[in-house]
Amino acid sequence: MNVHVSSSGFPALVLNADFRPLSYYPLSLWSWQDTIKAVFLERVNIVANYDHAVRSPSFEMKLPSVVSLKTFVKPSTHPAFTRFNVFLRDRFSCQYCGDRDDLTFDHLIPRSRGGLTTWDNVITACSPCNLRKANLTPDEARMFPSHYPFQPTVHQLHKNGRLFPPNYLHESWVDYLYWDSELEP
Template sequence: MNALSAAHPSPALVLNADFRPLSYFPLSLWAWQDAVKAVFLERVNILSEYDHVVRSPSFEMKLPSVIALKEFVPQSRRPAFTRFNVFLRDRFCCQYCGARFPTHDLTFDHVVPRSRGGRTSWENVVTACGHCNLRKGDRMPTPKGFMPIVKPVQPSTYLLQENGRAFPPNYLHESWRDYLYWDSELEQDEFEIAPAF
């Protein structure tokens, strides 16, 4: 067992009581200190551990790498209307040119401009790159230009979770993989077709 170093953060993947992550994007992770506290407060079950340990004068413990809440936390069916959730709904793609951008290069745009009576709502706001947003200005959408690629709608929490699964974080610990279902190609079983008699 290795003693924990400050350079190794050792976050714990947090699952709901149904063994699904509380969120995929951002991935539900707790700092090791919060995970250990939750263990001592008996709020979670440890499903997997790191090889790293923490020690006190009278205690030694392997750090949890995957924990599951003992009580189910219901997920809201209506996600919060936030800039990030708009980007996630639109999969970080400009809804005018279709290109994908990092969040710092994205804005949100009112399809029907506010200056023309457009509301700030799920149904009237889309993800836009800075270039397209500037070009559109306060123009109205027309079939000849500035129509969003996908009609904006209020997403469900499920849709945002599914979209988040398409963007796995850069770091995935091996112990997390059994609990995460990323959009990766699966291996197919090789089989032979038996001859018909």
């Protein structure tokens, strides 16, 4: 139930029953409408609120800014093989030159030469590098990735996701997003 919501829409950060976010990237957010529904269906606990409230003639409720699920949802251990997750694994940068613009993905062993579209053969590349490498192997093109492809764990993707915080973070979310970050002396 991840929904794209803006800062003006009073989104709620959704935590698992262990108070960890369901997802870091994209951040697990619900619209205020979905959050209120979950509260009334008794599926979540309210952890923190906005100062803003919703009202009806007989009822008033502050909008939740952080909620936790009452039932623990076991996180997936193997992330889906998607273009976005490949970019996230590779930290949204070309593995050949480091550029962050015009990203696509490249097969280290080209498909025409039997290369598969798998975690172990696909990396993030910018379009110019991808065109330059063309239908060649890294040795033939003399282009070697800074990091070779691998199948990441959900933990590794979450760790990378924390490097790219969303444009909007409500102050009530920060303690739950970075609770396991190293503290400064």
